[in-house]
Amino acid sequence: MESQTETRPNPDARRTGETGPVVIRTEDLWKTYVMEAGEIHSVRGVTVTIHQGEYVAIMGPSGSGKTTLMNLLGCLDTPTRGRYWLGGQLVSEMDEDELAIVRNRRIGFVFQTFNLLPRATALHNVELPLVYNGTPAEERHERALEVLRQVNLGDRTDHWPAQLSGGQRQRVAIARALANRPTILLADEPTGNLDSTTGREIMDLFDHLHDQGNTILLVTHAEAIAQRSQRIIHLLDGTVDRVEPGRARPPDRPGGG
Amino acid sequence: MPLFEAVRLAIDSIWSHKLRSFLTLLGIVISVLALIAVVSIIQGVNRYVAVRVTNLGPGVYVLNKFGLVTNLKEWLKAQKRKNIWMEDYLVLKESLRLAKRVGAGILQFDAVKAGNQRLEEVLIRGVTANMLQIRKEQVQTGRYISPHDYDHRGYVCFIGQDVATKLFRNSPLDKTLTLRGQTFRVIGVAEPMGAVFGQPQDDFVHIPLTTGLKIYGVQKNSISIFVEALNPSMMERSQDEARLLLRARRHQKYGQEDDFGIISATAISGLWERLTGTIATVALGVAAVFLVVGGIVVMNIMLASVTERTQEIGVRKALGARRRDLMLQFLVEACVLSTSGGLIGVAAAAVMLKIVSLATPIPTLMSIPAVIVAVTISAIVGLFFGIYPANKAASLDPIAALRSE
Numbered sequence: 001m002e003s004q005t006e007t008r009p010n011p012d013a014r015r016t017g018e019t020g021p022v023v024i025r026t027e028d029l030w031k032t033y034v035m036e037a038g039e040i041h042s043v044r045g046v047t048v049t050i051h052q053g054e055y056v057a058i059m060g061p062s063g064s065g066k067t068t069l070m071n072l073l074g075c076l077d078t079p080t081r082g083r084y085w086l087g088g089q090l091v092s093e094m095d096e097d098e099l100a101i102v103r104n105r106r107i108g109f110v111f112q113t114f115n116l117l118p119r120a121t122a123l124h125n126v127e128l129p130l131v132y133n134g135t136p137a138e139e140r141h142e143r144a145l146e147v148l149r150q151v152n153l154g155d156r157t158d159h160w161p162a163q164l165s166g167g168q169r170q171r172v173a174i175a176r177a178l179a180n181r182p183t184i185l186l187a188d189e190p191t192g193n194l195d196s197t198t199g200r201e202i203m204d205l206f207d208h209l210h211d212q213g214n215t216i217l218l219v220t221h222a223e224a225i226a227q228r229s230q231r232i233i234h235l236l237d238g239t240v241d242r243v244e245p246g247r248a249r250p251p252d253r254p255g256g257g
Numbered sequence: 258m259p260l261f262e263a264v265r266l267a268i269d270s271i272w273s274h275k276l277r278s279f280l281t282l283l284g285i286v287i288s289v290l291a292l293i294a295v296v297s298i299i300q301g302v303n304r305y306v307a308v309r310v311t312n313l314g315p316g317v318y319v320l321n322k323f324g325l326v327t328n329l330k331e332w333l334k335a336q337k338r339k340n341i342w343m344e345d346y347l348v349l350k351e352s353l354r355l356a357k358r359v360g361a362g363i364l365q366f367d368a369v370k371a372g373n374q375r376l377e378e379v380l381i382r383g384v385t386a387n388m389l390q391i392r393k394e395q396v397q398t399g400r401y402i403s404p405h406d407y408d409h410r411g412y413v414c415f416i417g418q419d420v421a422t423k424l425f426r427n428s429p430l431d432k433t434l435t436l437r438g439q440t441f442r443v444i445g446v447a448e449p450m451g452a453v454f455g456q457p458q459d460d461f462v463h464i465p466l467t468t469g470l471k472i473y474g475v476q477k478n479s480i481s482i483f484v485e486a487l488n489p490s491m492m493e494r495s496q497d498e499a500r501l502l503l504r505a506r507r508h509q510k511y512g513q514e515d516d517f518g519i520i521s522a523t524a525i526s527g528l529w530e531r532l533t534g535t536i537a538t539v540a541l542g543v544a545a546v547f548l549v550v551g552g553i554v555v556m557n558i559m560l561a562s563v564t565e566r567t568q569e570i571g572v573r574k575a576l577g578a579r580r581r582d583l584m585l586q587f588l589v590e591a592c593v594l595s596t597s598g599g600l601i602g603v604a605a606a607a608v609m610l611k612i613v614s615l616a617t618p619i620p621t622l623m624s625i626p627a628v629i630v631a632v633t634i635s636a637i638v639g640l641f642f643g644i645y646p647a648n649k650a651a652s653l654d655p656i657a658a659l660r661s662e
Contacts, residue, residue, distance in 0.1 A: 076575060076655045097579045104577020115572045115659065119273055131258055132577040176576070 020052030022085075023183050023215050024073060029082035029092075031068050031238075042068040044238040045082070050184070050217060055210045055248050057218045057226035060235035067188070069235065070219045074107055074186045075099045087183040104132050108177025112189040114169045116161040122148060122172045123157040129179045147175040151205060167198035174205060184215045191225060203228055210248070258582045260589070267590035270562070271597065281558045282598030284551025285638065288544040289602025289631040294609050295540035296627035299533045301619045305453075306529045313522045316357075316489035317391055318496055320349075320503060321481040324518010325528055338516045340479035343470070345506055349482055352502055355495040360385040360392075360483040363469050369462055371424040371434040379420060380461040381436065383469020383478075391483045394463070399430045399445030402465050406444075410467040414441040418449040419459035436462065437472045452618065492521065548634065551598065552642035559591050559646035563653075570650050571658025583651040591643025592636055599635030603628055 031043040043065045050056050060066045071077040072084065075091055078099070084092040087106055091099065103109075108129075116125045126144040135143070148157055151171040161169055170190060177185055187206065191199030203225060210216050218229060226232045229246040271278045313319070323335045343361070350359040363383040369376045388394075389401040397418070406413050414434065421429045421443075429443045441464060450458035470478060486495035496519055503517060563570070570583060578586075606628075610621040 071656050074575070076659075097581075100574065100577050100579040100582075103575060109575050111659070115568065115575075117569055117572065119269060128573070129576040131262055132573075132579070132582060134259065180577075 020054070022049055023052050023054075023087055024048065024050040024217070025085045026073075027083045029069075029072060029084060030080045031065075031072060031077065032080040041238055043072065043079070046235075046238070046240055048233060048240065050215065052183075052215050053210075053213055054231065055206075055216045055218075055229045055246070057220060057229035057232045057246060058235060059220060059223070059226045059232055060241075061221065063237075064235040065238035066219050066221075066235050068238075070186065070188055070217075073217065074109060075102050101133075104129055105180055106183040108174075108180070108182035108185045110170070110173050110177050110185065110187040110190045112192040114161070114166075114173045114193070116169055116172055116176075118161050121158050121160055122153060122164065122175075125161070125172055126176045126179050129176060133180065143179060144175070147178045148172070150178065151175045165198070166194050167201055170194065170198075170202050171205065174202075174209075178209070178214075184217055185209065186217050186219075188219045189221070190218070191220075191222075199225075207248070258578070258585055260585070263585050263589040264593060266586055267593040270590055271594055277558065278594060278597075279601075281554050281594065282551070282601060284547050284554050285595055285598030285635050286551075286602040286605060288547035288551055289599045289635055290605045290609065291540055291547065292544040292631045293603060293606035293623065293627045294613075295537055295544075297606070297610055297621055297624045298613060298619065299537050300624055301614075301621040303526060303530055303533060305619050306526055313520075314391070314393060314485070315522065316486040316492050316495075317483065318486075318492065318499075318519055318521035318524075319481050319483050320499055321518055321520065322479040324515075325520055325524055326518075327528065335518070339507060340476075341482065341503075341517060343475070343480060345503060346480055346482050348506060349484070349499060349502060353484065353495070353498055355487055355491050355498050356484045357487050358387045358391055358483075358485040360388045360485075361466055361480050362388060362483060363466065363473065363478040363480055365469070365473055365478075367436060369420065369424065369434050369436050371432065374424045376420060376423055376460065381469070382461060382463045383466040383473070384463050385466050388463070388483065391485050394450070394461075395448040397446050397448045398428070399443070401445055402463060407465045407467055410471055411465055412439055412441045412468060413444045413465070415445040415447065415463040416443055417447050417459040417461040419457055420462060421446045423460075434462075436464070439472055492523075496521070548638055551635075552595070552638040555591055555595050555598075555639055556642040556645060559587060559594075559643055560649065562590070563587065563646050563650045566650075567653060567658045567661040570653050571655050571661065574653070574655035575659060580651040584647045587647035587650045588640060588643045591646065592639040595639025595642075596632065596636040599632040602631060602635070 026046055026048050029043055029046045030041065033040045033042060046069060058066050058069060068077070072079055075086070075094075079092050082092065083090060086102060089102065091102055094102065117128070120128070123141070123144050126148055127140045130140040130143060145154070145157060148154055151174050153168060153171050153175065156164060156168060156172075161172070164172065190206070191202050194202060206216055206218070207228060216229070218225065220226050227247050230248045232244050232246050234241040234243070320341065322338050322341055323332070326332045326335055346359070346361040353359055362385070365381040365383075366378045367381045369379045384402055386402050386404045386407050389396070394401075394415075396415075399415070401415050402413065405411070414436070416429065416434075424434060425432055429446060432443050433440045434443065435441070441462075447459070447461075452458060482499075484495060484499055486492045500515065500519065504515065507516060509516060573583065607623060610623055613619060614621040
């Protein structure tokens with residue numbers, strides 16, 4: 001595993017205020033699918049850098065490659081070409097099992113459809129990522145309670161997903177994503193299945209998590225959601241079209257905690 | 258993922274589909290039930306045969322004209338053999354050095370009367386006085402045939418429980434019964450022996466052998482010689498001694514087949530066990546077929562389960578489950594599923610054996626080795642037939658799995 005130390009000054013640093021070490025860095029990332037009709041390039045040479053404590057949104061119309069990029073950054077998929085460092089590890093060269101460990105340790109997923117296990121309580125759902133790295137049961141239990149309290153669900157730990165509202169389910173999912181103290185939170189249209197009020201609450205929660213020092217990468221097609229971030233990366237036809245600042249204020253602390 | 262987590266998950270998953278899981282398991286349940294029930298019942302029957310059918314104690318064997326005849330051809334051949342005579346008995350009684358007791362008897366089926374009661378086909382046994390010690394009949398009241406009765410061809414009899422209750426209203430002691438037109442005084446009644454395979458064992462009349470030969474004819478009756486070896490471990494050497502002696506008396510040539518038979522509890526049990534062994538083999542074959550069918554059903558249901566839970570598998574993979582974690586989860590689930598089938602089979606077998614032991618006189622103790630083997634095999638079947646579905650689950654692409662509904 002190759003370690004990458006960021007030496008170049010970040011051109012956006014002054015504007016967005018983030019100064020922390022690099023957590024995500026891609027270099028000319030490509031994803032190509034070979035179909036009967038020929039090759040389809042979903043992602044064509046994307047180079048992005050995300051620093052610790054940053055709050056970044058990826059925007060783009062459907063077919064722009066944002067889901068594919070999300071899967072690549074989330075280590076669910078491997079690039080056809082190019083290199084990807086996550087937290088200093090060259091993950092683009094890793095095998096299936098190593099990627100699973102990276103997903104477990106470094107990435108917290110929040111999905112549009114929540115993806116909770118229906119037959120597990122809120123607490124068990126949150127414990128799940130901890131199960132896969134062998135955290136002892138007691139510690140697992142305490143950590144799960146802790147993150148559930150963090151998302152204001154300390155009183156819903158024994159509820160089944162079916163007994164929770166959409167917003168509560170998404171908060172369980174966020175708690176699950178936080179359970180292993182990931183390097184980055186990856187949220188894919190986290191408000192897509194929620195009404196606007198609940199959606200706003202969830203976005204407020206993301207703001208709050210960002211304030212606490214979490215690095216957040218959000219994928220959305222909604223301008224209003226994207227505007228809550230510090231930096232918006234617009235994708236078009238698999239490439240970075242333009243980057244613009246969002247309205248979010250810089251983190252309270254230097255270095256983002 | 259730790260193993261106990263996988264087991265807990267598996268139990269959750271199986272429990273959430275109780276009916277489906279149970280139906281899935283029928284094949285394995287039946288096969289384990291068949292395996293345990295057949296092995297246990299056969300063991301019980303074997304024990305029963307060894308103890309009850311022969312009515313011979315350990316270390317006791319019988320020399321007679323027919324031996325153990327298992328088919329008509331053997332019977333026809335044995336029919337042509339010379340009878341065994343009183344002289345043979347007397348010589349053996351004097352000469353056998355490895356025998357504790359030597360007795361003799363003849364066997365007839367005849368009608369018995371007392372007053373206006375009549376019993377047909379009663380087993381009449383002419384015996385020596387020591388047959389009480391050699392055979393298993395026990396005195397309940399009165400006494401057995403004595404050496405004096407034997408020496409003086411007494412017209413006395415020792416009767417079985419059935420004969421006593423059917424012929425006499427009150428105590429039969431010192432009452433008389435009629436056999437072959439002769440009057441016999443009842444001197445004793447036996448303890449009840451119960452029934453073997455539904456055959457009552459208590460309808461017998463023992464009379465002195467000498468009297469029996471007189472009323473049934475010396476020439477027509479081949480004598481059975483009952484030998485009790487010095488101790489049960491000397492059984493075979495004692496048999497060899499008796500065989501040698503009897504062959505010499507009958508002038509048999511070297512290499513010639515015995516022209517008499519030897520019956521012992523072990524010989525009868527051995528014959529019986531050969532028979533039940535065949536039954537067991539067939540039953541085990543059936544159980545094996547059911548087991549394979551059961552395994553395939555488990556595989557199918559696990560495949561359905563994997564398909565049903567594709568999204569769950571995707572979520573688990575996204576959260577960091579490795580191939581081996583998912584392999585473990587689904588293998589353990591298949592294994593727990595099939596093992597619970599095995600355990601249900603054990604419970605069903607226990608119920609069945611209880612019913613058998615209540616409805617029949619066969620002592621049915623559940624065979625512990627059979628239980629261990631059956632449960633182990635059912636677990637292995639789950640493991641084996643779980644490999645394909647588990648591998649399928651572990652190989653799912655996380656993105657496609659997450660996207661599935």
